[in-house]
Amino acid sequence: MRTICLYFQVHQPFRFRRYRFFDIGNDHYYYDDYSNESILQKVAQKSYLPANAIMLELILKHKGKFKLAFSISGIALEQFKLYAPEVLESFQKLAETGQVEFLSETYSHSLCALHGREEFERQVNAHRALIKEHFGQEPSVFRNTELIYSDEIGSMVARMGFKAMLTEGAKHVLGWKSPNFLYCNAINPKLKLLLKNYKLSDDIAFRFSNKGWHEYPLTAEKFVSWLNQIPEREEVINLFMDYETFGEHQWKESGIFDFLKAFPDSVFNNSSFSFSTPSEVAKKLQVVAAANVPNPISWADEERDLTAWLGNEMQQEAFHKLYSLEKKVYASGDKIIEQDYAYLQVSDHFYYMSTKFFSDGEVHSYFNPYASPYEAFINYMNILSDFEIRVNAGILSDTDDQVSRLSKIIKEKDEQLEKLEKRLADKKKPVIAKKAATSKPAATMPAIKKAAGTEPPIDIKKAPSKKKK
Amino acid sequence: MKVLMFGWEFPPHISGGLGTACYGLTRGMSTIPGMDILFVVPKAYGDEDQSRFRVIGAGDVPINIRSVRDQKYLKDLSHIEINSNLVPYTTPEEYEILVNKAENSGRRLVETTMGGKLNFTGTYGKNLYEEIANYAVVAGEIALTNDFDIIHAHDWLTYPAGIAAKRATGKPLVIHVHATDFDRSGGNVNPTVFEIEKTGMHLADKIIAVSNLTRNTVIEKYGIDPNKVHTVYNAVDPLHDHEKLQLKRGINDKVVTFLGRVTMQKGPEYFVMAAQKVLQKMDNVRFVMAGSGELLEKMIHWTAALGVSDRFHYTGFLKGDDVFRMFSISDVYVMPSVSEPFGISPLEAMQSNVPSIISYQSGVAEILKHAFKVDFWDVDAMADAIYGLLNYPALSTMFIKFGAQEVHDMKWENSGKKVLAIYKEFVQ
Numbered sequence: 001m002r003t004i005c006l007y008f009q010v011h012q013p014f015r016f017r018r019y020r021f022f023d024i025g026n027d028h029y030y031y032d033d034y035s036n037e038s039i040l041q042k043v044a045q046k047s048y049l050p051a052n053a054i055m056l057e058l059i060l061k062h063k064g065k066f067k068l069a070f071s072i073s074g075i076a077l078e079q080f081k082l083y084a085p086e087v088l089e090s091f092q093k094l095a096e097t098g099q100v101e102f103l104s105e106t107y108s109h110s111l112c113a114l115h116g117r118e119e120f121e122r123q124v125n126a127h128r129a130l131i132k133e134h135f136g137q138e139p140s141v142f143r144n145t146e147l148i149y150s151d152e153i154g155s156m157v158a159r160m161g162f163k164a165m166l167t168e169g170a171k172h173v174l175g176w177k178s179p180n181f182l183y184c185n186a187i188n189p190k191l192k193l194l195l196k197n198y199k200l201s202d203d204i205a206f207r208f209s210n211k212g213w214h215e216y217p218l219t220a221e222k223f224v225s226w227l228n229q230i231p232e233r234e235e236v237i238n239l240f241m242d243y244e245t246f247g248e249h250q251w252k253e254s255g256i257f258d259f260l261k262a263f264p265d266s267v268f269n270n271s272s273f274s275f276s277t278p279s280e281v282a283k284k285l286q287v288v289a290a291a292n293v294p295n296p297i298s299w300a301d302e303e304r305d306l307t308a309w310l311g312n313e314m315q316q317e318a319f320h321k322l323y324s325l326e327k328k329v330y331a332s333g334d335k336i337i338e339q340d341y342a343y344l345q346v347s348d349h350f351y352y353m354s355t356k357f358f359s360d361g362e363v364h365s366y367f368n369p370y371a372s373p374y375e376a377f378i379n380y381m382n383i384l385s386d387f388e389i390r391v392n393a394g395i396l397s398d399t400d401d402q403v404s405r406l407s408k409i410i411k412e413k414d415e416q417l418e419k420l421e422k423r424l425a426d427k428k429k430p431v432i433a434k435k436a437a438t439s440k441p442a443a444t445m446p447a448i449k450k451a452a453g454t455e456p457p458i459d460i461k462k463a464p465s466k467k468k469k
Numbered sequence: 470m471k472v473l474m475f476g477w478e479f480p481p482h483i484s485g486g487l488g489t490a491c492y493g494l495t496r497g498m499s500t501i502p503g504m505d506i507l508f509v510v511p512k513a514y515g516d517e518d519q520s521r522f523r524v525i526g527a528g529d530v531p532i533n534i535r536s537v538r539d540q541k542y543l544k545d546l547s548h549i550e551i552n553s554n555l556v557p558y559t560t561p562e563e564y565e566i567l568v569n570k571a572e573n574s575g576r577r578l579v580e581t582t583m584g585g586k587l588n589f590t591g592t593y594g595k596n597l598y599e600e601i602a603n604y605a606v607v608a609g610e611i612a613l614t615n616d617f618d619i620i621h622a623h624d625w626l627t628y629p630a631g632i633a634a635k636r637a638t639g640k641p642l643v644i645h646v647h648a649t650d651f652d653r654s655g656g657n658v659n660p661t662v663f664e665i666e667k668t669g670m671h672l673a674d675k676i677i678a679v680s681n682l683t684r685n686t687v688i689e690k691y692g693i694d695p696n697k698v699h700t701v702y703n704a705v706d707p708l709h710d711h712e713k714l715q716l717k718r719g720i721n722d723k724v725v726t727f728l729g730r731v732t733m734q735k736g737p738e739y740f741v742m743a744a745q746k747v748l749q750k751m752d753n754v755r756f757v758m759a760g761s762g763e764l765l766e767k768m769i770h771w772t773a774a775l776g777v778s779d780r781f782h783y784t785g786f787l788k789g790d791d792v793f794r795m796f797s798i799s800d801v802y803v804m805p806s807v808s809e810p811f812g813i814s815p816l817e818a819m820q821s822n823v824p825s826i827i828s829y830q831s832g833v834a835e836i837l838k839h840a841f842k843v844d845f846w847d848v849d850a851m852a853d854a855i856y857g858l859l860n861y862p863a864l865s866t867m868f869i870k871f872g873a874q875e876v877h878d879m880k881w882e883n884s885g886k887k888v889l890a891i892y893k894e895f896v897q
Contacts, residue, residue, distance in 0.1 A: 020849050021750055021856035317863035355867065374841055377864055378857035385860075 003236050003276040003284075004227070004267065005194060006068040007143070007166060008243035010048070011109050012040055012076045013348035015369055019379055024386045030340065035369065037083045044084040047247035052090040054246075054257060058264050059099045066264045067099045067275045070243065071143045074107035074127050075346060077134065088134065095135040101277035102131050104139035104162065110345035111309055113144050113153045114296065115323045123342070124160060141165065141278040145347050147196065147240070147299040148306065151292065154185035154193070162191065164282035166240060169195035170297045170304040180234035182285040186292045192282040193291055196240040196299060200226065205241035209254035217255070220262035224270045236281050237273070240299070301356070309350040314377040319350065321384055325391050332394030340387055352376035470889075470896055471505045471617040472498070473634060475608060475627035478591060479510045479517050479524055481789065486813050487647050490679070490703050491623050494645075494888065495522055497704065497881025501889055509611060509630070511604050512591030527607040528589040597626075598661070605629035612637040618896045621888075623647060625662060628669025635672070641895040643888075644673040649686050652808040655733045667691050675891050677701050679811040680832020686810075701887045702836055704879040705816040708793070716794045723754040723859045726799040726823075728787065728814055729806075731762035736805035736828065736845045741768060743803070745775050746852035747859075752780075754859060759784040759795050796821035800865070801858045805845045806831050815840055819876045824868035826854045836879070839871040 017032040058066045072091065080088040094100045106112060106123040107130070113120050124142070131139055142162040144153060149167035157165050169179025179195035203223070207213045215222070227237060242249065250256040267273050276284070300308045310316055322344055329341045353373045370376040474495065478488035491508070498504050499521035506522035513526030587603045590596075608630030612620070620642045622631030628644055635642040649666060650658040670676055670691050676698045678684035684700045687693050718724075725744065729735045737758060744756040758768060758781065765783065772781040787795055796802070802818035802825045809831035816833065818825045819840070827834050828845035841858070843850040858864050 020853045021860075022746060022849075022852070024750070313863040313866045314861075317861065355871070371842065372838075374854075374857075374864060374867070377861065378853060381857060381861045381864075382853070 002232075002234075002272055003274045003281065005236055005238045005276055005278055005281050007103065007238070007240045007278060008068065008070050008245075009143075009241070010070055010076050010243045011073040012036075012043065012079055013109065013346045014075055014079070014343050015039070016349070016379055016383055019382045019386075021382050021385075024382055025389050028386060028390060030343070030383045030386075032369075036079065040079045040083045043244060043248050044080075044087045046252070047244050048084075048087045049090060050252070050257060051243065051246040051260070052087075052094060054260055055094055055100075056090075056097070058261070059094070059097045062264055062268070064099065065268065065275060067101075067277050067280070069101040069103055069141070069277050070094075071103035071105050072131075073105060073109040074130050075109055075343070077130060092135065095137065099277075101141065101279055102135045102137050102139055103166070103278065104128055104131065104142045106145055106345075108342040108345050109145050109347050110342070111145060111148070111319065111347050111350065112323075112345060113148060113156070114306070114310070115319075116326075117156055119323070119326055120156065121160065123345075126342075141194075141282065143167075146309070148296055149193075149293060149298075150296040151186045151294060153296065154191050154293075155187040158185060158188040158191035164192040164194060164278060166194045166238070166278060167196070167293075168297050168299040168304050169198055169238070171198075172304065173291060173293050173297055177289070178234055179238065180230060180236055181288040182236065182281065183289055183291040184287045186290045189287070189290060192287060194236070194238050194278055194281055195291070196238050198299070200237060201239045201241050204239070204256075204259070205245045205249065208245075208250045208256055208259070218259065220259055220266040221270065223259075223263070224266040224273075227267070227273060228271050235285055236276070238281075307356060308354050309347055312353070312355050312373075314355075314373065315350050315353045318353065318377065318380050318384065321381075321388075325388060328391045328394075332391055334394050337387075337391060337394060340390075344384065344387060349376070349380050353380065470503055470619070470892060472507070472892070473612065473615060473617040473620050473640075474506055474508045475604075475620070475622040475630040475634070476508060476510050477624065477626040479508065479513075481516065482512075482514055482591070483788070484593070486811075487624055489813060490647055490811070492518070493704060493706055493881040494884055496706070497883070497885035498888060499885075500882050501885055504885075504889075507611075507615060507617065509608065510591060511589035511600060525611075526589065526591075527604050527611070528586055528591075530607050530611055531586050532607065532610055601626055601629055601665070605633040609633040609637040612640075619643060619892050621645060622669070622673075625650070625666045625669060628665055628673075632669065632672050641674040642672065643675045643677060643891065644669050645677045645679075646670075646683055646687055646810070647679055648810045649683065649690065651686055651690055652683075652810050653734055655807060673697075674895065675699065677888065677891065679703055680835055682830070682832045682835065683810040699887075699891055701884050701891075702832070702879075703811045703813055704881040704884050705813055705820065705876060706881065707877070708820050716797045718798045720755070721753065723800045724757060724798055725754060725801045725803060725855055725859070726757045726759060726795060726818075727803050727805070728759040728792065728795060728818075729804065731758065731760050731765040731768060733764065734806060734808055735760075735762070736807045737762075737764055737768050738771070739805040739845055739848055739851060740803055741772055741775070741781075742848040743805070743851040743855060744781070745777055746848065747855050748777050748780055750856060751859070755780050755782060757782045757784060757795070757799070759787045759792075761786040792817065793821055796823050799823045801826065801855055803851065803855065804828065804831060805843075805851060807845050809833070816876050816879065819868075819872040822869045822873060824858050824865050824872065826851060826858070837875065839868055839875050841868075 015032045015035050016030050019030060055068065070091065077088065095102065104124060105127055106120065107126040108123065110123055112123055128139060131137060140162060141164045142157045143166040147166060147168045149165065154165055174195070179197050183193040183195060185191040185193060203218060208218055210216060230237065246256055246260060296306050297304050298306060310319055325341070329337055352368050352370050353376045355373050370379070476488070476491040478484060480488050480492045483489060495506055495508055499506055508522055508524045509527055510524065511527050513524055513529060517524040587607055589600055589604065604627065612634035617640065620631050620634045620640055622628055622642065623645045624647045631642050631644055634640070650662045670687060670693050676687055676693060678687055678698055678700050680702065681700050684698050687698050688695050727737060727740045731737045740758065747754060769783060772778050784795065796818055800823070802815060802823045804812055804815050804825065804827045806812060806828050807830060809828065811832040812827065815825035815827050815837065825840040827837065827840050827842055829842050830845050834842050841854040843854060
């Protein structure tokens with residue numbers, strides 16, 4: 001069986017508003033509602049809605065033979081609900097045909113796979129629940145943010161019960177090997193790997209409307225003729241791209257929608273290829289080898305590495321600062337703080353700080369709301385500073401409660417002591433009171449809190465002595 | 470190729486960026502084989518760097534009275550009223566009598582020394598127009614007695630000299646616009662200066678502007694044919710070892726520096742406003758205003774009124790090594806210029822590893838990538854950038870790393886080559 005596997009990524013970030021340092025501690029709303037809404041509606045009109053209409057038409061026309069997969073970030077789904085519910089409905093209609101698979105990813109299109117397992121699982125589970133809720137599917141195939149993958153990440157994904165994962169068919173990983181086979185994770189062979197055929201994918205996603213390209217103009221027939229030139233034994237052509245390719249990255253005027261409409265017909269009429277979803281590919285094909293990916297790869301830029309998000313000092317500082325807050329965020333138990341934490345993780349924020357192509361611009365400047373990576377960084381760090389204050393305040397207020405409770409107990413014991421001393425003094429000669437150490441609540445409180453949490457504070461004299469430990 | 474250049478100042482005797490730029494460009498051009506440059510200033514001190522070109526003072530050139538009388542080219546320069554009568558050295562009393570006599574007859578006198586030389590201060594004093602006119606007189610004389618292929622005049626003070634030299638010899642004239650009066654005055658131009666600038670631009674064969682910003686001013690405000698105006702960006706010389714001197718910082722506070730003339734053009738008030746915003750949020754920071762100018766007192770009063778005097782320091786005018794000492798204790802450099810044709814100082818700051826915040830209204834913003842750019846009036850953005858640079862260490866790290874490299878790649882040699890390409894349209 002030779003088959004084509006189509007997967008489209010759907011994602012829109014929650015963009016931040018211009019957040020100045022004097023907003024820190026004063027204003028806790030970070031989002032640019034106007035641009036988020038207007039961009040989403042623009043992309044919906046130009047891309048999602050017309051593309052979904054064509055997909056539905058193609059699925060109905062080819063009766064069970066045309067299939068595809070989407071991965072929609074949780075952030076994008078939230079924005080559909082907020083700003084363009086008709087887009088969500090159109091995806092649901094596609095889901096109802098049974099020909100569309102929805103993949104799993106991190107809720108907020110996050111880079112957390114590079115940070116640690118806990119947050120990653122939290123995010124993936126949250127996204128899984130969201131997909132189940134809206135599309136009635138339990139995803140069994142995972143795609144990580146920007147197709148970021150390594151042996152470690154794959155093994156983590158396998159442990160969470162996924163059967164397959166998508167990543168880039170990066171040349172420096174594959175060497176002479178072809179991406180047109182099914183591979184598996186190097187640590188846990190149970191996890192199948194589908195590798196993007198970047199040449200053919202990028203012909204559509206990046207080069208389609210490029211008049212300087214020697215293959216311009218690209219037609220469905222020409223594309224299928226390329227598929228036919230692929231050696232017989234190669235089994236699967238993974239065409240992975242952003243869904244915004246249709247109508248947004250490649251404008252309607254370029255003929256991209258006509259290409260899409262004609263594509264399945266061309267495939268069925270002129271080739272022996274079929275269409276399969278990622279889980280079908282994982283089920284039907286045999287694994288040919290394990291892919292060794294010790295260092296993370298992605299689908300970005302020539303290098304196919306992480307440098308677009310974590311390539312410079314600013315990105316690294318922001319990343320580490322953000323994830324250093326993880327424990328405190330979840331200790332706060334505050335849902336709004338948790339939500340902001342998720343939104344702060346959106347990979348786009350780090351992408352805006354990239355200095356990689358600062359000199360020649362191009363792809364990185366596309367959709368970038370900032371004039372320079374430096375502006376992006378300052379804005380992000382200002383927001384993160386405010387967020388940190390809130391996170392700490394959340395924990396502090398908790399501490400304050402305990403402090404006041406303990407102060408009350410101390411006060412009661414103090415009074416008791418005073419009474420007893422008075423009684424003693426009445427009976428005997430004056431005695432020197434031993435309560436000096438109880439009068440500095442601020443300094444002693446943390447220690448007392450620790451002590452009080454586990455045992456009832458009975459003897460007042462014990463509290464100050466514990467402080468010294 | 471032989472070039473006759475006219476400038477108004479030359480290091481080490483400078484009052485601003487003009488002299489530095491002239492020196493840099495001349496040096497850069499002098500590295501090109503076959504370049505022979507004679508640089509004329511009103512007053513030479515003898516300690517100018519002359520390793521690769523000659524520097525002469527107009528005050529050291531004896532004037533041939535007869536030839537000056539015959540110089541027709543001086544007659545058209547009516548706006549500076551050169552209808553000269555040269556008089557030999559006189560006592561002040563005699564001179565005054567002569568002046569009165571000449572004024573009655575509608576003529577102007579030019580006083581020479583005993584050796585037939587003119588006196589120049591080379592400054593921007595109250596006799597500036599007279600000096601400009603006298604400078605043109607000598608320029609004509611120099612043009613007639615020296616061999617050269619092209620004339621190059623830097624800024625309005627020397628345009629009459631350039632014109633005089635062109636009239637005397639018929640050689641092509643290139644004028645170099647480092648600033649216009651629209652920059653200096655904030656739009657409220659001095660009609661005399663404007664007239665001198667406009668005449669220079671119209672009579673020049675080519676005009677070099679230091680940025681596209683300035684080029685546009687030349688085209689739009691002075692009505693010059695765009696094909697005649699070319700942009701050649703300034704550059705900066707690599708630091709000498711003694712300029713890398715580190716001053717020991719006596720305080721733990723961060724230092725944010727403004728360095729430049731304290732005039733409207735440089736936007737010092739926006740610096741104060743931004744500083745005040747930053748001080749509301751953090752207190753371990755000090756602001757330095759290094760420079761002097763007509764707004765200095767106003768700024769001092771204002772910072773006092775805002776209650777931030779204890780965080781504000783005024784150094785007065787800094788030059789030479791003091792500039793680099795100031796940079797060595799600075800964490801951030803701010804250039805909030807309202808109108809800056811180019812702006813070399815951020816490049817100097819970046820060389821000294823000081824991250825820079827510059828206004829979009831500066832020519833240097835057209836070429837710098839690794840400086841933080843804001844609109845001069847956008848005090849919020851300026852304050853935000855200062856705060857970010859002081860509080861998020863990665864930002865400074867990046868700026869210092871990339872900034873030093875970026876400035877390193879801006880060489881006067883490259884500017885010099887571009888100027889040569891313009892010359893070559895006239896001279897082979």
